[in-house]
Amino acid sequence: MQVNWREITAAKNSFAALYAACETEGYALRPVKEPEGDVTCYSLNSINAPAFMEEIANAPCTTIVGGPHATACPMEMAAYADYVVVGEGEYTLPRLLRAIENRTPGPVPGVATREGLCPQDHAVFLPAYPPFSQFKGYIEISRGCPHGCAYCQTPNLFGRRMRHRPVDEIARAAAHFRDARFVTPNALAYGSDGIRPRPEKIEALFRALHRNEIYFGTFPSEVRPEFVTGEVLDLITTYCANRRLQFGAQSGSDRVLTMLRRGHTVADVEQALDLCRDAGLTPVVDFIVGLPCEEEEDERATLSLVHEVTRRGRAHVHLFTPLPGTPMAGMKARDLLPETQRDLGRLALAGKISGSWNDPERRFYRNR
Structure with missing residues (x-):
C-alpha cells in the first residue's frame, strides 16, 4: 500500500516524527505535493485547514487528516476526509494504516469518521518512538502542559501532564546535528511536572550534549517567565550558545x-x-x-x-x-x-x- 504525506511547511516537524513512527511499522510516508496513491496524509492547523478542505474532499485516494485542527474539530474534518486522527499520531496512524490495508472492520481508537469518533485508548510514551529518522526535524524533548492557557491548543492535543524524552535518547538524536534545538512547550520545565522546575535535570541534559552547540529557550521553543531564575540562567550562559x-x-x-x-x-x-x-x-x-x-x-x-x-x-x-x-x-x-x-x-x-x-x-x- 502506497502511503503519501502532503507537504505543508507548517507540518515539517510532524512529518519527521510520524515518518519515523510509521517506518517502525513498515510504512514509508512518501512526501507529495498533491494527493495521490492509495492513501495521502495531512497535518493541519486551524489557520491553514480551510485552504486544503476542497483538495481533501476531491482527492482521488483515501485521505487521513491529523494535527491541531483535526483534534479540535474532528467531525468537521470528517465531512471532508475519510479518516481523522484525533490527538497524538505516533501509535494511532500506523494502527489506522494497518486497518485500512487489512480492510479490518470496526472503529479505530483515536480516529473519527463520518460515523463518529472512537475515543483514544492510550497516551504516547515518548521513549518508544524516535524523534526522526530519514527526514530530520527538531528534537522534541517534552510534550504536554499543565497550565491550560485559555487561548492555547496544546493541552487539547497533548494533555496536561508533561512527558519527557530521556537524556540519553536526546543525546543520540542530537549526534546527527552540530546545533541542538528542541521542541517543547517550556524548555525550562524539562524533567519536571511543568509547575516546579528541576534545574538538576536541565544540567544533566546539557552535560550529555557537550558535543553540540546548544540552543535552549529560543527558537523553536520558549520558556515561561516564572521558570526564569538566576540558577537556570547560569546553566544557559555556561553550556549554551544562545544569547x-x-x-x-x-x-x-x-x-x-x-x-x-x-x-x-x-x-x-x-x-x-x-x-x-x-x-x-x-x-x-x-x-x-x-x-x-x-x-x-x-x-x-x-x-x-x-x-x-x-x-x-x-x-x-x-x-x-x-x-x-x-x-x-x-x-x-x-x-x-x-x-x-x-x-x-x-x-x-x-x-x-x-x-x-x-x-x-x-x-x-x-x-x-
Whole structure:
C-alpha cells in the first residue's frame, strides 16, 4: 500500500516524527505535493485547514487528516476526509494504516469518521518512538502542559501532564546535528511536572550534549517567565550558545493574566527581564493584543510593558486568534486603541518588535 504525506511547511516537524513512527511499522510516508496513491496524509492547523478542505474532499485516494485542527474539530474534518486522527499520531496512524490495508472492520481508537469518533485508548510514551529518522526535524524533548492557557491548543492535543524524552535518547538524536534545538512547550520545565522546575535535570541534559552547540529557550521553543531564575540562567550562559531567551508575557495586566489562566504575574515577567539582563541575555518576549477580555486600561498596561521590554530587548506582538478546542474559541479580537497601533508601528520601524497585530494569520505558515 502506497502511503503519501502532503507537504505543508507548517507540518515539517510532524512529518519527521510520524515518518519515523510509521517506518517502525513498515510504512514509508512518501512526501507529495498533491494527493495521490492509495492513501495521502495531512497535518493541519486551524489557520491553514480551510485552504486544503476542497483538495481533501476531491482527492482521488483515501485521505487521513491529523494535527491541531483535526483534534479540535474532528467531525468537521470528517465531512471532508475519510479518516481523522484525533490527538497524538505516533501509535494511532500506523494502527489506522494497518486497518485500512487489512480492510479490518470496526472503529479505530483515536480516529473519527463520518460515523463518529472512537475515543483514544492510550497516551504516547515518548521513549518508544524516535524523534526522526530519514527526514530530520527538531528534537522534541517534552510534550504536554499543565497550565491550560485559555487561548492555547496544546493541552487539547497533548494533555496536561508533561512527558519527557530521556537524556540519553536526546543525546543520540542530537549526534546527527552540530546545533541542538528542541521542541517543547517550556524548555525550562524539562524533567519536571511543568509547575516546579528541576534545574538538576536541565544540567544533566546539557552535560550529555557537550558535543553540540546548544540552543535552549529560543527558537523553536520558549520558556515561561516564572521558570526564569538566576540558577537556570547560569546553566544557559555556561553550556549554551544562545544569547537570547524567549518567553511569553502575553499581557501587562494581572487581571487579564488571571482570566487567561496563565499561572504567572506581571511581576514574574519583570523579574525575568531583570535576570536576563543581569546574565547578559537579551530577552525576547511574546505578547497577545486585542484579547477579548481586555479593557482599555489593560491594553495600555500591555503597551507599557512592551515599551519596557524593548528598552533592552525585543518583543513579538500578535493579534489574538480564536482557536477551536480552546476556552476562547469563537471569541472576536478586540479593536486596538489608536495609540497602541501608533506605538507598535513606531517600534516596528525601529526594529524593536516583530509580529502582526493587524493580520493574525501571518503568525502561521500557510504556504503549501
